[in-house]
Amino acid sequence: MVNSLGVEGVDAGSTRVGVVPAVGWTEGPAGGLPGPVPPIPVSRHALEMLRRIQIAATVLVTAFAGAVLLVGWGLDVPAARGLSPGSVVRPVTACCLLLLAIALGLSRTDRRRSRHRVGVACAGVAGLVSVLALVEHLTGTDPGLDRLLPWPETVTRPALADPGRMAADAAVGVGLLAAAHLLLLARARWAAASSQLLAAGAGLVGVTAAYNTAYYYAFRGSPLEQAPSGSALAVALALIVLGAGTIAVRPDAGLVRVMASDSVGGLLGRRLLAAAATVPFVLGWLPVLARQNGLYGQRLGVAFLITGNAVAFGVVGFVAANFATRLEASEAHAVRVASAGHAELVALIDNTSAVIYMRDLDGRYALVNREYERLFGVRRENIVGRTDHDLFPPEIADDFRANDLAAVARGSPVSMEEVAPGDDGPHTYITVKFPLLDDEGRPYAVCGISTDITKRKRAEEEVRRLNAGLEERVRQRTAELEASTRELDAFAYSVSHDLRAPLRSLGGFSQLLLDDYGDKLDGDGKDYLNRLQTNVARMGQMIDDLLDLSRATRVELHRQPVDLSELAAGIVAELRSADPGRQVDVTVADGLTGSGDSRLLRLMLHNLLANAWKFTGKQPTPRIEVGSARDGAGEVFYVRDNGAGFSMRYADKLFDPFQRLHPSAEYEGSGLGLAIVQRILGRHGGRVWADSEPDRGATFYFTLTAAVEDARGQRRDLVGRGQPR
C-alpha cells in the first residue's frame, strides 16, 4: 500500500499502519497483549542523512574556521577572513566555531571517555566565551578576549572597529549551541529534545543573520539600507550548519525521532520541513527581486508575499490532506483485508475439534477457542485474565503451568500428554505448546493446541483389559483342558487294565473249554469257541489301537533328530519275523532323517508299513518302498505299496477312526491305524495325505513340519481332511 502511494523511504515491511491487534477477539482486560506499542524505528534513510549532516557540518566548519584562523589571521591574508571582503570573521568567533565543530565531531561518533571529555571541554569553553561576549555587549566593556589568542594584535586590532568583540547574535548562537552540546550529556528524556530545540534556535539565529546580510547585499547602494551590524554571513551560515549538525547527533531521541521515524508521520514531517525551509525564503526573495527590477513597490511586494504565503500554505495543506486521505483509504482497505484474514483465523480455530488457547507468561488466559468454551463450560469473555489455578484443581493447574514454562524455556514447540477433568472422568490430551515471540525474539505468550485422545486411550485400556480377561480365560480353559486330559488319561489307563481283564477271561476260559472239554463238543461247538477266540483277539487289538490313538494325543512330544530309515528297517524286520511265510520286496531309502518324537514316529511308521504289509497280502509280487522327495519348501516322505489300493472317492474318510475301506473278512484291522498316523503327524505340525487307485497300490505322503505344508496348499484340496489336529 505504501508503494502504491509512491512513498519512498518507508520500508514496506515495517509499516505499522493497519496492523490488527493480535488478540482482538478476546475483547477482555488482557486484550492488550502483546504488551505496549513498540517504538517505531528511525528510518534508515533519515538516519544516514543525519549522520552525513553531522559529518559534513563538522568538516565544513572545522575547515572554514581553521582557514580563517590560520590563513586569514595567522598569515595575514585579508581575503581569507570571511566569505567576502566586507564580511570578516573575528578570531574569537572563529575559535568558538572551531571548538563547537570539534565538539560536534567528537559527540556520539566515539564513546571513548577521553574524547568525550575533550568535546565537553570545547563546548564549555565556547559557551563561556559567548557568555563573556554577551556581557561585553551589555556592559560595553572590553575584556580583550582576543588578546588571549596567539595572533599578533598588530594584525587583528587595526582590521576591525571593535576587534575583540564577537557579534551579539553570533554570541547568542554560539551560546545556544554550546548549551545544546552540554545538554546532550544528560540522560533525561527531555534533555535530548531541549538540546535539539537549542540547536534549532542557534540555526534560526544563523538564518536570521544570513537573511539580514543577504538583504543588505540585495539592496546595497540603496539609501534605505545600512550595513548590518550583526555577524558576518559566513558566521551565520556556520551557525546554520552547526545547528543542523547538532540536531543530527541524536536521531533516536527528542524531536528528531519523530521527524526521522520510519513512519508516515516522519515522512510527512520531513516533507513539510523541507517546504518550511524553502518556501518562505523563496517567497520572501521574490519581492526583493521585483523591487530590484522596479516591477512593483514595497506595498505590492508585501501583498504578494502574503498572498504567496497563503497559496503556499494552501498547496502544502492540500498535498498533506491528499496524502493523508489516500493513506487512510489504503489503511482502511488493509484493515478490511487483515480483519477478513483475522475472521478466517478465528473461524478456523473455532471450528476445530482441538482445544486451542493462549496464555501470557504469567499464565493468564488471552484467548480460548469455542471447543475450549464448550469443554470446560466457560465463556471467553470470562476466562480472559484468569489462570488455570482459577479453573482446575491445583495439581492439574501446576502441571499445565509447568508445561507452559517448559515450552517458553525451550523456545520451540513442545509436545506432551496432559490430563484434564471432563464430565465423565479425566480426559487425556495430546498437547503441542509453543511460545509466541515478539520482534526481538522474546517470548510473550504461550499457545497450546490440545487434542482429546481419551477415546483412543480408553480403547487401548479396554483392549488391555480384554486381553487380560482373555488370558485369564485361556488359563482357565487350559486348566480345564489339562483336567480333561488327565481324565482321559485315567480313562485310558482304566481301559488298559479293566477292559482287557474280562476279555482275557473270555479268551482264557473258551480256550480251557476247548482244551479240557474239546472231546465233548462237536464240530460246531469247537467252531463257535474258535470264533469267540478270534473275536477276543480282535477286540484286544482294538483296545490296544485305541490306547495308541489316545497315547498319540496325550503324551508329551520330545523332539529330537530321528533316523527314519533305521526306524523303517526295524519295523520291516519285525513284520517279517511276525509273518515269516511272506516274501515282500521292501526298499527303504538311506538317510531319511527328520525331527520328531522317536517313539511316536515309530508308531506312525509302524502303522503305515503294517498297512502296506497287510494290503499287499494278495499281490503275487508285493513291493513296499519307503523314500522321500525334496519338493519346494521341504522334504516329503512317502510309503508306497503295490497292494490293493483304494478309490480316491473315499479318500476323505481314510483318516477317520474306525473307517474301513475294505471288508474285515478280507483285511483285518481296527480302522484306527491311519487315524493314529494322522494324529501323530498333526502333533508334529506335519500332514499326511494319500494317492491311490484300486488294485494299483497306494502311496502315503507325510511331512514332519508345518513349513512344507504351507508351501503346498494345493495338496489340501487333494486330501481335504488332512488337517492336522
Next chain:
Amino acid sequence: MDNDVILLVEDNPDDVVFTLRALQSNNIGNRVVVAADGEEALGHLLPDDGTPPLRPALILLDVKLPKIGGLEVLQRIRADPATQTVPVVVLTTSNEERDIVASYQLGANSYVRKPVVFGEFVEAARVLGLYWLLVNEGPPRTGGGA
C-alpha cells in the same frame, strides 16, 4: 521249604486260574502261594505278627491291586534287606509307559504284559518259569525263616 515257592500276587481269580493253569501246563511244579491283594502279599513276605516270613524263589506281581498297590508292594520289598534281592516279575494288563518305567525304577526284574489270547499267556508263563526258575542264577539265599 519255600525255596521253590512262587508268590503270585493277583486279585483277579480268573487270572489266578489262568496263571496256575499255565504253570501247570508247562510242568512247573513249584508251590504257588496266592495273595489276593498287596496287604496280604506283604503279610507273607514281611509279617509283623511273628509268623515266619515267606521267602519265595519268584514273585509274580500284578500292578493294580486292592488296598496296597503292586508298585508300593514292590517298593516295600526292595526297601527291606530281607526281601530286596527276590526276583520280581511284574505281570500285568497294563502296557502304560509310566507303569513300566515306575516298575523298573522300583527294582522290578522283569515286566510282562498279560496277553489276551490264552495261548500266548501259556507261552509267556512257560518262558517266565523256564527263565527265572531254571536258567537264571538267583541271588544266594541268606538263610531266612523256617
